[in-house]
Amino acid sequence: MNVLILGATRGMGRALARKYAARGAALALLGRDAEDLQRTAADLVARGASAAVQVACDLEKTETILPALHTGSTALxxxxxxxxxxxxxxxxxxxxxSPDLTEKLLRVNLIATIRFCEAAREVLAVQGGGTLCVFSSVAGDRGRKPVAIYGASKAALSHYLESIGYRDHERGIKVVCVKPGFVHTDMTAGLKPPPFAGDPDAVADVVIRAIDRGTPVVYAPRIWGLMMALIKRLPRAFMRRAKF
Amino acid sequence: MKPPERHEPDPVPRDPTSAIAGAASPAWTDVRGWGRLGMRAIETAPQDLIVGSRHAVLTRGLGRSYGDASLPPASRPEVMSTRAADRILAFDPSTGVLRAEAGLSLRSVNAVFMRRGWFPPVTPGTQYVTLGGMVAADVHGKNHHVDGGFGEHVSRVLLRTGDGHVVECSRQSNPSLFAATLGGMGLTGHILEVEFALRPIPSPWIQHETLRIPDLGAFLEQLSASAAHWPFTVGWIDCLKRGAAMGRGVLIRGRFADASRAPRSSPPEISRLRVPFDAPNVVMRDGVMRTLNAVYYATRGLRPAAGIEHPEKFFYPLDALLDWNRLYGRRGFTQYQCVVPRAAGPDGVERMLRVLTDRGGSSFLCVIKDCGAEGLGTLSFPMPGISIAADLPVRPQTQALVDALNETLIALGGRVYLAKDSFTRAEHFRAMEPRLPRFLAERARWDRERRIRSALSVRLMGDPP
Known part of the structure; x- marks a missing residue:
């Protein structure tokens, strides 16, 4: 199996890459920090990956996306x-x-991510199919006070992923939208975890199963599917007062 | 010579998918030792330890030291966790040499390498520890009598010292810093990377024997006799028994099974239960533990005395019950682990057990083990003799009990294991550790202001609170 990953150096992406490494997969690792990629590649090869090629790619520099996808897919x-x-x-x-930070977040989470997905769709279509798995978030499922802008970027991304799932069905491309809840990673260290917080390894188990089955939307940990189903049904009057 | 610091990489964008709530800045959290002693502190968990350690006061791994070794000082309640820095950096299948980031857990090492025929040369009684923690505590295992502590098998350590330098140390490079780091409880520098050699094993399964032994004298004789033929030996003793049956117990010995005797399949994943809440304090009452001890001793005779065993059941029996420390309730527990030097003989061991039983030191988990030669670590725990470890529920009289045990231990020439300790007084520690001045002198070479410190070093070494 050949897998191309942007985000394998950290958190859930790292855990997922390790699952594939344990299966003996050949990996192409896309990222912007060469040393971080090199250390991650060494880790994945030691864990069983048959190869781990490293390719420079930076979502903040959209011009790097297409060459990186081509380099990675060619290597694999x-x-x-x-x-x-x-x-x-x-x-x-x-x-x-910070309006600048807002613009940067929307550019990376939405515009650059969609550009990456558009290029990835073509890579998969040319070879006759495959799976595109993109991490969105439960934050995009319902408007909430603490995640108005971040959640908007994820809502749009989830919407886009659902749409291309329909568009590409005939081309043999499966699209998997992952919606993680709170997961213990380096970025959440020190944050107070809500109930049902997960760990990257458990999330990776859920995600790899979803990829294997071609599940269009998967919540990880799974309990977040139920949580968000409830949250989506809460009345607006309640959401105006809620802090979460 | 101190090498220059490495270039700091650009900050990596944060992965957005992990957070649902709007909290953004690090918050205060509960940081605890395994014995449940804890405090409120700010914890970070950087993936890049070289960057993350720049201003860190203390590093911790998976929090399995029992006392205050992984708790920061009260005046600087900040701690850096290594759990996100867990990459294998290199593995040489021709030698078994493994280099990894300090947060790599022993559980991961076993999961990746055991099925390929490799196993750590030394393993403690839990696999929920990091390589950095194993170096800091210079952990020992059931094979100390033949293989020494973990530090004997470590070839290199990358540290960020208290004065800010990133330093590689080994037996050849900065050897005195290397020695002070093995068993130095993380006080000589933040441990960033560890290199050590895995050992080839004939199979992942364990050939074991279990013996029920009626008293302490026979137990120590059997322990000594077994050490000559078995690489792994450990004993459980009923430390609530007095009189002739004092020290009765169960001796377990084992070795990796030859491929011809082992099952062909890999050891299956063990299902684990988790203690879901803090048990009421009454659960670990004396009567309950006396009953548990009697039942354990009696039922040992019902199991096969020899056979092939799953490696995790042999090495890590307590890992089958996750969060088992919650059985001790909110008050928690401490483990008193000491080594009684060989020169003190069986009488020395008996004196320690007598103090324990006379003063009501009830314990279900009381483990006895013989230790081999002293290792390289300046402050490493083991010395030739008998190690005794007893879990003690924290009670109002626990301080007096530990004081009494330590006074007896000092008279016998022994010492306590810092990775388990939370009650030893500074004056007792100084009395049992003639090596302390050498350790402090080396530490001062790299950290004159004692920037890296812990609640343990404040308690025992006079560090700024």
Whole structure:
């Protein structure tokens, strides 16, 4: 199996890459920090990956996306799965305080991510199919006070992923939209975890199963599917007062 | 010579998918030792330890040291966790040499390498520890009598010292810093990377024998006799028994099974239960533990005395019950682990057990083990003799009990294991550690202001609070 991943150096992307490494997959790792990629590649090869090629790619520099996808897919020969976990998170307060940060977040989480997906769709279509797995967020499921801007970027992304899932069905491309809840990673260290917080390894188990089955939308940990189903049904009057 | 610091990479964008709530800045969180002693602190978990350690006061791994070794000082309640820095950086299948980031867990090492025929040369009684923690505590295992502590198998350590330098140390490079780091409880520098050699094993399964032994004298004789033929030996003793049956217990010995005797399949994943809440304090009452001890001793005779065992059941029996420390309730527990030097003989061991039983030191988990030669680590725990480890529920009289045990231990020439300790007094520690001045002198070479410190070093070494 050949897997191309943008975001394998951190958190859930790293955990997912390790699952594929344990299966003996050949990996193409896209990222912007060469040393970080090199250390991650060494880790994945030690864990069983048959190869781990490293390719420079920076979502903030959209001109790097297409060459990186081509380089990665060429190195692998055929790509069975393309995974994108990278993106930016910032609190609502910091985004409100900085229009530049807001623009950057929307550019990376939405525009650059969609450009990556558009290029990835073509890579998969040319070879006759495959799976595109992109990490969105539960934050995009319902408008909420703390994630107005970040959540908007994820809502749009989830919408886009659903649409291309329909568009590409005939081309043999499966699109998997992952919606993680709170997960213990380096970025959430020190944050107070809500109930049902997950860990990257458990999330990766859920995601790899979804990719294997071609599940269009998967919540991870799974309990977040139920949580968001409830939250989506809460009345507006309640949401005006709620802090979450 | 101190090498220049490495170039700091650009900050990596944060992965957005992990957060649902709007909280953005690090918040205060509960940081605890395994014995449940804890405090409120700000915890970070950087993936890049070289960057993350720049201003860190203390590093912690998976929080399995029992006492205050992984808790920061009260005046600087900040701690850096290594759990996100867990990459294998290199593995040489021709030698078994493994280099990894300090947060790599022993559980991961076993999961990746055991099925390929490799195993750590030394393993403690839980696999929920990091390589950095294993170096800091210079952990020992059931094979200390033949293989020494983990530090004997470590070839290199990358540290950020208290004065800010990133330093590689080994037996050849900065050897005195290397020695002070093995068993130095993370006080000589933030441990960033560790290199050590895995050992080839004939199969992942364990050939074991279990013996029920009626008293302490026979137990120590059997322990000594077994050490000559078995690489792994450990004993459980009923430390609530007095009189002739004092020290009765169960001796377990084992070795990796030859491929011809082992099952062909890999050891299956073990299902684990988790203690879901803090048990009421009454659960670990004396009567309950006396009953548990009697049942354990009696039922050992019902199991096959020899056979092939799953490696995790042999090495890590307590890992089958996740969060088992919650059984001790909110008050928690401490483990008193000491080594009684060989020169003190069986009488020395008996004296320690007598103090424990006379003063009501009830314990279900009381483990006895023989230790081999002292290792390279300046402050490493083991010395030739008998190690005794007893879990003690924290009670009002626990301080007096530990004081009494330590006074006896000092008279016998022994010492306590810092990775388990939370009650030893500074004056007792100084009395049992003639090596302390050498350790402090080396530490001062790299950290004159004692920027890197812990609640343990404040308690035992006079660091600024």
């Amino acid at each position: 020969g055929r790509v069975d799965v393309i995974v994108l976990t990278a993106g930016i998170y910032a609190s609502q307060e910091s985004l409100e305080a």
